[in-house]
Amino acid sequence: MIPSMIKCPICHTMMAMGENGRSLCCTGERKKHCFDLAAGGYVNLISGHAAGGDSREAVRARTAFLEQDHYAPLADEVIRALREYGDIGVGSTVLDAGCGDGYYLNRAAEQLGLTGLGFDLSKFAVDHGAKTARRRGLGERMFYAVASVFELPVADGCADAVINLFAPCVEKEYARVLKQGGLLVVVGAGEKHLYELKQAVYDEVYLNDTRADLPTEMPLVAHLTTEFEVNLERAEDIESLFSMTPYYYRTSARGFARLHALTRLSTRACADIYVYRKPE
Ligand SMILES: C[S@@+](CC[C@H](N)C(=O)[O-])C[C@H]1O[C@@H](n2cnc3c(N)ncnc32)[C@H](O)[C@@H]1O
Structure with a gap:
């Protein structure tokens, strides 16, 4: 599905499907900029420089974990907030x-019947999101693209809601793309998120700080919290979960040895869900 609100990342004119049916082209008067759709259905709208974001391995681990629905209670709480506060x-x-891999957006689309736009710097992540949407028959309502959250390739005021889970929060840009009265739902780790996992790996365990990049201008409508048990019975699931955390990149060899010795784990996932509304 190519929504009418996608903007050219180069000349910022609106885009439409090209004549060949396999690329998105802008309506720029002097030069048409075209971006080919990948086989999986996503489009790379980062022009001129290589995209970054999560690696193939990081996306694979995240997907392996999320697809077992260990975080379904969090997804459902976000979906409930979208329905309750944003209708x-x-x-x-x-x-x-x-x-990321579209786990939350595809689930929200299935449950609420919404139209979804998923943007991430990682082509591996959006590829998975687009393929999953197609497989579940959501393809017509979903659009996935490689793009930075600092410069979203969409028109001003096009979204009824923006969701932002464990990824950089850019208040000004999200306010730009929201309709007046639109909802911004930001999710961060709660202070005791995965505490037992950290205890298993480290001698000394600290509580998590609140996200440092929370919006400061948009009015907060609700601060919700959710907590649930995550029970893992396989070493590879424990490793996948650990690799989804920022600790993965700053753990010593001793910590990894302790991680790899784990064969089962019960830990609590704790998330903060902040709901903001762009003023009318
Ligand atoms: C911790 S993951 C969370 C993914 C997803 N929201 C989830 O909760 O499953 C952070 C994601 O942000 C993406 N990311 C990081 N910086 C970004 C940026 N500037 N623009 C777009 N995506 C970015 C990464 O590629 C990664 O997929």
């Missing part, structure tokens, strides 16, 4: 900024 449903457009 999001059929006909609404929801943009996931830093969507």
Whole structure:
């Protein structure tokens, strides 16, 4: 699905499907900029320089973990917030900024019938999101692209809601793309998120700080918290979960030895869900 609100990342004119049916082209008067759709259905809208974001391995580990629905209670709480505070449903457009593999956006689309726009710097992540959407028959309502959350390739005021889970929060850009009265839902790790996992790996365990990049201008409508048990019975699931955390990149060899010795783990996932509304 190529929504009418996608903008050319180069000349910022609106885009439409090209004549060959396999690329997105802008309506720029002097030069047409075209971006080919990948086989999986996503489009890379980062022009001129290589995209970054999560690696193939990081996306694979995240997907392996999320697809077992260990974080379904969190997804459902976000979906509940969208419905309750934003009246999001059929006909609404929801943009996931830093969507990863689309787990949350695709689930929201299935449950609420919404139209979804998923943007992430990682082509491996959006490829998975787009393929999953197609497989589940959501393809017509979903659009996935490689793009930075600092410069989203969409028109001003096009989204009824923006969701942003564990990815950079860019208040000014999200405010730009939201309709007046639109909802911004930001999710961060709660202070005791995965505490037992950290205890298993480290001698000394600290509580998590609140996200440092929370919006400061948009009015906060609600601060919700959710907590649930995650029970893992396989070493590879424990490793996948650990690799989804920032600790993965700053753990000593001794910590990894302790991680790899684990064969089962019960830990609590604790998330903070902040709901903001762009003023009318
Ligand atoms: C911790 S993952 C969270 C992914 C997803 N929201 C989830 O919760 O499963 C962070 C994601 O942000 C993406 N990311 C990091 N910086 C970004 C940027 N500037 N623009 C778009 N995506 C970015 C990464 O590629 C990665 O997929």
